[in-house]
Amino acid sequence: MTYQPPPVPQWPSVPSGQQPPAPQWPSTPPPAGQSPTGPPVVTGPAPVTGPPVLSGPAPVTGPPVVTGPGQVTGPRPVNYPPPVRLEVVPGTPYGLAVLGAPKTASGVAASALVAGVGSVLVSLVVWCFGVAGAQQGWGGLVAGAFAVLSILLGAAGVLLGWLGMRQIRLAAGNLTGRGVAIAGLVCGAVGLLLAAVGLITAIALSAG
Numbered sequence: 001m002t003y004q005p006p007p008v009p010q011w012p013s014v015p016s017g018q019q020p021p022a023p024q025w026p027s028t029p030p031p032a033g034q035s036p037t038g039p040p041v042v043t044g045p046a047p048v049t050g051p052p053v054l055s056g057p058a059p060v061t062g063p064p065v066v067t068g069p070g071q072v073t074g075p076r077p078v079n080y081p082p083p084v085r086l087e088v089v090p091g092t093p094y095g096l097a098v099l100g101a102p103k104t105a106s107g108v109a110a111s112a113l114v115a116g117v118g119s120v121l122v123s124l125v126v127w128c129f130g131v132a133g134a135q136q137g138w139g140g141l142v143a144g145a146f147a148v149l150s151i152l153l154g155a156a157g158v159l160l161g162w163l164g165m166r167q168i169r170l171a172a173g174n175l176t177g178r179g180v181a182i183a184g185l186v187c188g189a190v191g192l193l194l195a196a197v198g199l200i201t202a203i204a205l206s207a208g
Contacts, residue, residue, distance in 0.1 A: 101174055109164035109177035112184025116157030119191025122150035126195050130202025143202035150195035157188020 083097035126146045133139025164181030 103174055103176050106164050106168055106171075106175045106177035106181065108160055108167055109181035109184060112157050112160035112164050113180050113187065114184070115153050115160055116184040116187025116189075116191060119150050119153035119157055119188050120194065121191075122146055122153060123191045123194035123198055126150055126198035126202065130198055130205065134202065134205030137206055140199075140203040140206035144199055147195045147199035150191055154188040154190075154192035154195065157184050157191065159188075161185025161188060 084100045085098050087096040087098065088094075089096060126143045129146060130139045130143035133142055161181045161184040164184070165178060168175045168178050168181065
């Protein structure tokens with residue numbers, strides 16, 4: 001048994017101005033192993049795509065807008081120190097401002113103050129042990145040990161205070177702490193004097 005193709009439909013004649021009726025295909029299914037054939041179905045032309053349509057220029061962003069109090073926009077102003085001198089750039093109406101270096105505290109002066117205060121405190125310990133141990137006989141020995149430490153600290157305070165004042169003077173205003181250096185020198189000298197007097201007193205009380 002061979003497969004017989006279906007008959008080709010005939011388009012009936014229709015009057016002008018009217019559409020012809022759709023063709024009727026036979027509803028008889030094809031035998032097994034045969035695929036139905038028919039005219040290709042054309043759904044329409046493929047859609048034409050093109051470049052994206054630009055509706056306008058790209059938006060330009062600007063600085064943020066202040067929407068309420070307490071909101072600061074933009075960089076904060078910087079308070080620069082007054083210039084030390086002004087140098088004119090040749091051939092231009094501009095100039096170059098030379099700013100001074102920031103002042104810093106002298107570390108030598110701070111060290112002098114620490115050593116001087118330490119000398120005064122240790123000299124008070126010399127007096128305490130010298131008077132407390134005078135009756136037992138050990139006051140002079142213990143006071144002498146602390147007196148050595150106080151004298152060393154006092155000498156360091158005096159030396160560092162003098163060096164600090166000299167350093168500040170040579171820095172031509174770029175270093176601060178002259179008052180701290182003077183205080184360290186004075187405290188070191190006072191510590192030296194108190195330690196020496198305390199040691200002599202402790203020895204005299206222990207001997208008597």
